Amino acid sequence: MKNRLAQYLRVKHLSMRAFAEKCSINVSVLSRISEATSPANLKHIDESSDLNVDWLLTGEGEMLKRAIDMGTSSTSVVSEKPFRTYFKEENVRMVPLLNIDSVGGMHSANEVGEYEPEFILDMLPFKGAIQGDVAIKETGDSMSPRIPSGAIMLLRRVMEWQEYFGYGHVFVLVLTDGRSITKRGTNGVENPNEYVLCESINPSYPSEELPKKMIFSVWKVIDVLVHEGY
Known part of the structure; x- marks a missing residue:
């Protein structure tokens, strides 16, 4: 339980003292x-935080006891936004939202600096998410309207992309200079072994x-x- 509590405090960026006071x-x-x-202290934790007490006790289930419709948790950075209502369906998995972003433009800088x-x-x-998936924000409009600026993307790592890229899909490409870009990858190049053609959804941006x-x-x-708005 001590290890699980410490893991929760790291995720929420809380000190032991701050959580105790809360x-x-x-x-x-x-x-x-x-x-x-x-039981009284566990009840205090259950009523005062989003920590799943069952997970704290047993390690089973999800760390956070989040309302499925994302409408009641005051700790969620996106809970006030009316995202699609499929959260009400079953078979969803809690996925970490990272403080990084991906940009649509190949020559644009990420909002979150590389350092x-x-x-x-x-x-x-997310419905259909698996272990290892992450979520990040999209910046810029080159992938609009499919992925508008401010959208949150569920990402799954392609482990053997050098051998099989999976052309035709939309990817976030993490570059060696620290930037992350969102593009549809195709093989419409003369040398597909050394290059990948990066296409935008927005026709205003060239490949x-x-x-x-x-x-x-x-x-x-x-x-x-x-975020569809009201």
Whole structure:
């Protein structure tokens, strides 16, 4: 339980003392948390935080007890936004939303600088997500209207992209210079072994050839959450 509590505090960027005060528990009691912790203290944790007490006790299920419709948690950085209502369906998985972004333009800079440390902003539910998936934000409009600026993308890493790229899909390409770009990858180039053709959805942005040696890793865009407004 101590290890799971420490993991939760790292995800939420909370100190032991701050969490203890939030839950109205003595910090010395919280630091010695165990299976013998009183039901009253567990009730304080359950009522005062988004920590899933069942997960804390057993390690089973999800860390965060988030309302499926994302409508009641005040700790969520996106809970106030009316994302698509498929959160009400079953078979969803909580996926870490990272503090990094991907840009549509190949010559645009990411909003999050390459030297800023990566951390988890929140945990978001996605239908069909699997272990290892992550979520990040899209910046820029070259992939609009399919992926507008501000959308959140569910990404899955392509492990053997050098051997099989999976042309025709939309990917986030992490480049060797630290940038991340969102493009549809195709093989419409003279030398497909060394280059990939990066296409935009927005017709205002031309296609460009990208040397494969500039690619550090490839992430396939599995799903997109769009803030549709009221």
